[in-house]
Amino acid sequence: MIAVDALNLSFGTGAAAHKVLSDVSFSVAEGESFGLVGESGSGKTTVLRCLAGLYPHWTGKASIDGQALKPGIDRARCRQMQMVFQDPYGSLHPRHTVDTALSEPLRIHRIGDIDGRVSRILARVGLNDSFRYRYPHQMSGGQRQRVAIARALVLEPRILLLDEPTSALDVSVQAEILNLLAELRERDGLTYLMVTHDLGVLVHLCNRVAVMQEGRIVDIQASAALVDGSSVHPYTRTLVEATRNFSARPIAA
Numbered sequence: 001m002i003a004v005d006a007l008n009l010s011f012g013t014g015a016a017a018h019k020v021l022s023d024v025s026f027s028v029a030e031g032e033s034f035g036l037v038g039e040s041g042s043g044k045t046t047v048l049r050c051l052a053g054l055y056p057h058w059t060g061k062a063s064i065d066g067q068a069l070k071p072g073i074d075r076a077r078c079r080q081m082q083m084v085f086q087d088p089y090g091s092l093h094p095r096h097t098v099d100t101a102l103s104e105p106l107r108i109h110r111i112g113d114i115d116g117r118v119s120r121i122l123a124r125v126g127l128n129d130s131f132r133y134r135y136p137h138q139m140s141g142g143q144r145q146r147v148a149i150a151r152a153l154v155l156e157p158r159i160l161l162l163d164e165p166t167s168a169l170d171v172s173v174q175a176e177i178l179n180l181l182a183e184l185r186e187r188d189g190l191t192y193l194m195v196t197h198d199l200g201v202l203v204h205l206c207n208r209v210a211v212m213q214e215g216r217i218v219d220i221q222a223s224a225a226l227v228d229g230s231s232v233h234p235y236t237r238t239l240v241e242a243t244r245n246f247s248a249r250p251i252a253a
């Protein structure tokens with residue numbers, strides 16, 4: 001479904017050029033949940049941002065169902081693919097109510113039955129209609145992330161790009177949001193491409209995972225093989241060992 005072939009991206013030019021992605025290639029099947037892991041600065045978020053159309057200057061090939069993606073945002077892409085950011089407080093407009101946040105994409109895309117759709121999408125993420133006229137500061141972190149997920153889903157995309165969707169949340173609500181994402185994927189057959197540094201999240205939510213190091217993919221594994229120590233790639237083993245100490249807590253099913 002998603003095919004990425006030799007994706008390259010640099011920031012700056014000439015002597016100041018900084019190459020951030022080097023020949024990144026991977027594919028994600030329809031309905032699959034594919035993780036991206038790697039140390040800080042290895043380029044994981046940048047891959048998502050390229051696919052979401054947030055950087056206009058990448059080179060290489062990327063396609064969805066065989067249809068080429070061009071750098072930059074276009075309407076068709078918004079209907080196919082949406083991004084959920086790490087920090088729901090930063091990603092929701094502080095002076096927009098939930099109703100405005102959810103109605104706006106529908107208006108822009110001239111989709112009818114706004115009222116009914118907003119109500120249904122809120123119910124799908126576990127929020128009742130009383131949340132409609134709240135502002136971001138009037139909700140908990142977990143509720144805000146539910147709204148951010150609702151906003152990503154309101155145009156009914158088939159793919160979600162998830163950038164550490166639980167890492168800014170209190171530990172007590174992380175499992176709730178992960179369970180919600182798992183349920184939505186199962187019910188609606190969504191495809192996920194997800195950045196995470198948390199091995200528990202990987203096991204809970206991802207089928208396969210690509211390991212990134214300094215802008216390159218160095219290993220692609222089933223996520224179970226990555227965390228059970230059967231991966232033979234030396235960098236993957238080092239990364240998993242380093243991460244294990246920080247994310248060994250269990251995730252409620």
Ligand SMILES: Nc1ncnc2c1ncn2[C@@H]1O[C@H](COP(=O)(O)OP(=O)(O)OP(=O)(O)O)[C@@H](O)[C@H]1O
Nearest residue numbers: 011018020038039040041042043044045046047195
């Ligand atoms: N707009 C930008 N301009 C210049 N450099 C950038 C820009 N965005 C990202 N970078 C650089 O690109 C590299 C990759 O960043 P990216 O955010 O993709 O890493 P990451 O693997 O997601 O890291 P983290 O786990 O810390 O979020 C970093 O060196 C970063 O400094």
